[in-house]
Amino acid sequence: MLRNTPIPAVEIRDVTLNYFTPERETLALSNITLDVAKGEFIALVGSSGCGKSTLLTLVSGLMPPSRGSIKVDGLDVTAPSPSVGFMFQKDTLLDWRSIVDNVMLGAELLGLDRRRARLRAETLLTRYGLGEFMHSLPHQLSGGMRQRAALARTLCCEPDLLLLDEPFSALDYQTRLALSDEIAAILQAEGKTVILVTHDIGEAISMADRVIVMSRRPGRIKSEHQISFPSFGDKRPTPFEARKCPEFAQYFQTIWDELDLHEVH
Amino acid sequence: MSSEALVDSKIAGQGQTAPSSRSAAYEAYLRALRWRAWSINLWQIGLVAVFLVAWEVAPRAGWINPMLTSYPSAVARTFMASASDGTLLMHTWVTLSETIIGFAGGMFLGLLCAIALWWSDYLYRVLDPFIVVLNAIPKIALVPIFYIWLGDAASIYAMAIAVSVFVTVLMLFTGFKAIDPDKVKLARLFGASKRQILDKIVLPGSVPTIISALKVNVGLALVGVIVGEFQAAKAGLGYLITYGSQIFQMNLVMTAIVVLAMISTVLFAAIQAIEATVLRRHGVSR
Known part of the structure; x- marks a missing residue:
């Protein structure tokens, strides 16, 4: 299927990262090799401190790996690029800017055409049900609305690759389920390539095409699981529907066992 | 579900209730x-009145030496x-x-230094x-x-700048450092x-900190100027106070102090008005 496309969207080759503090040298990631196909949605799961967020930071270009190479669309990553979008755990909306101005932040920092960016921002906000809150300040919105505004900000610069760093974990359970459904639908419709980092196994299985399990530090790839729901038929289930499929529970059990979460030092 | 439900709960949360149906x-x-609220105002006015009456009566009744304290009525005459x-x-x-020039100078200089320290961690x-030692020195000694x-x-x-600048630097720098690192990462x-x-x-993220610094500084600049x-x-109220005390004219000293109290109240109220408007526009929820 998609994995046979000649140039993968993301190519991670033998990536190792050491970082230094006055106290010690830490091997955070060890020999990670991973390809992500165009349009694929992958999830990285692992216990906290396994380096999954660090890997995302490396892909974003904010920090170089100690060894190995990372390519996005066939090009070596050396600095952050507008074709890569990033979402944080917190919405990181700027309190002093209206929602539409927040969404336009990227365009403003990149020096893109303001009128075009504004048009796109307004379109996205309207599409995500925030049309009437365009000129509100962030504190006037609920957590789920704020995170949708953050998604609009990420998509405003039209990235092809999206890096999601636990974007739902700060939300309450119901909002989280509803929002992951919405966001999955949006990203699927736009055909984006997505790397989602999460510690929530259920979230990973219900949203991703492939789940990568990472070991404890130093982070290594422990196993991969191609996710499919034959019981649902040919169509891909929404995350909410996926949670009700019998395969969901099987994947959950397998990945849970691999994560060794109970084996706390 | 989500969007409409969330919108509704948010608007309901802002407390727009129909005024017609108030229960007893x-x-x-x-x-x-x-x-x-009324009784608090009443107490405040009452306390001022009691103070003024005591101040008027005590010297007249011979309980304290009028040469040392003067009377409100005499102060009022000198004032007029x-x-x-x-x-x-x-x-x-x-x-x-x-005060205003010293205050602006201290603020400006403090802001520049804080930016420099934020810019280069090595310099910091x-x-x-x-900076810590200079902040701790009693500037009045200078x-x-x-x-x-x-x-x-x-x-x-x-003097006005020396008294206010180090606190400003420390306050603003701490504020700059407290900006959410994810917001900086987002920009990067x-x-x-x-x-x-x-x-x-x-x-822009430090506007609330800058306003707190303004509040602290307006008082400090006034201290620096008077000293x-x-x-x-x-010339100036500080001069009036020393001059009045040298010629033992307590009326003059007290008048100058009353005016000082009025100035600091006005300056503080001005900063508070600025704070209210700026923070509201700035999206700080209260």
Whole structure:
């Protein structure tokens, strides 16, 4: 299927990262090799401190790996690029800017055409049900609305690759389920390539095409699981529907066992 | 579900209730609230009145020496006399303008230093102990030195700046450092330069800190100016206070102090008004 496309969207080759503090040298990631196909949605799961967020930071270009190479669309990553979008755990909306101005932040920092960016921002906000809150300040919105505004900000610069760093974990359970459904639908419709980092196994299985399990530090790839729901038929289930499929529970059990979460030092 | 439900709960949360259906208990609650606010005002006015009456009566009754304390009525007469011949206004203006200039100078200098320290962590590491020590020195000890070095006019401004600048640097720098690192990371992901991070994230994000610094500084600048005037001035309220005490004219001293209290109230109220408007526009929810 998609994995046979000649140039993968993301190519991670033998990536190792050491970082230094006055106290010690830490091997955070060890020999990670991973390809992500165009349009694929992958999830990285692992216990906290396994380096999954660090890997995302490396892909974003904010920090170089100690060894190995990372390519996005066939090009070596050396600095952050507008074709890569990033979402944080917190919405990181700027309190002093209206929602539409927040969404336009990227365009403003990149020096893109303001009128075009504004048009796109307004379109996205309207599409995500925030049309009437365009000129509100962030504190006037609920957590789920704020995170949708953050998604609009990420998509405003039209990235092809999206890096999601636990974007739902700060939300309450119901909002989280509803929002992951919405966001999955949006990203699927736009055909984006997505790397989602999460510690929530259920979230990973219900949203991703492939789940990568990472070991404890130093982070290594422990196993991969191609996710499919034959019981649902040919169509891909929404995350909410996926949670009700019998395969969901099987994947959950397998990945849970691999994560060794109970084996706390 | 989500969007509509979330919107509704948010709007409901902002408390727009129909005024027509107030229960008797709610009316009583509102009455109690109003009475409480009134009674607090009443107490405040009462305390001032009691103080003024005691101040008037105690010297007249011979409980304390009127030479030392003067009376409110005498202070009022001096106030009216010096206000009508323009001298009080002149002295007040001198002090006020020195305070505002010193305050702005301290703020500006403090902001520049804080930006420099934020810009270079290395510079901060180098200068940190010196700033802490300079902040701890009682700046009032420097008054004679400033007088000798800078002369009478400049030493007053220097004093106002010296008193306020180090606190400003420390407050603003701490505020800059407290900006959510994810917001800085966000800007970097959009390719922002250090200058852009400063302009778009750090400075606007520090507006509440800058306003707290303004509040602290307005008082400190006034302290610096008055102390500077004690030593150096030929005009101003600080000069009036030293002059009055040297010729044992307590009426004059008290008048100057009353005006000082009025100035600091006005300045503080002005900053508070600025704070209210700026923070509201700035999206700080209260």
